[in-house]
Amino acid sequence: MPPAPALTWTFARFDALGVRDLYDALQLRALVFCVEQHCIYLDPDGVDLHSAHLLGRDAEGSLRAYLRVVDPGVKYAEPSLGRVVTHPEARGGGLGRVLLAEGLARCDAAWPGHANRISAQAHLAAFYAGFGYQPVGETYLEDGIPHLEMWRPPCLPPSTPA
Secondary structure (H helix, E strand, O other), X not given: OOOOOOOEEEEEEHHHOOHHHHHHXXXXXXXXXXXXXXXXXXXXXXXXXXXXXXXXXXXXXXEEEEEEEEOOOXXXXXXXXXXXXXXXXXXXXXXXXXXXXXXXHHHHHHOOOOOEEEEEEHHHHHHHHOOOOEEEEEEEEEOOEEEEEEEEOOOOOOOXXX
16 A cells, blocks of 8 residues: 655635635535535535635645534534545545544644544444544434444544554
């Protein structure tokens, strides 16, 4: 497995995103969640307005990784990570782990001592468990894809799975 590329990170609230950052984020999300996963749903769901956005760009400036950090009280009582995505061309080198660790660090800095709750695609449960997330409840369908609510205790430092 090739090593994850070094990325330059941008972390900004919705209103502080540049037009190019917003366009690239929505394009990557549509490429993966709508086209690649054959899922028809309204991606710009209003939650973006109440989130900070983490964008990872490679040396050429191409967006390779993205997630949003959702404010507490918007989706769950706790802060939440969502729309966690890596570009298909950048997969296989651990970039997803780098992205999640970076996102959790930003989330923990913004809301120290808070737990974190996510809606994870069920096939990624083991990936998220490597960062301290625990399943909560049963698998459910969200936009036709099996999901699992997962919870991460407060102040648990992220670890990378073996």
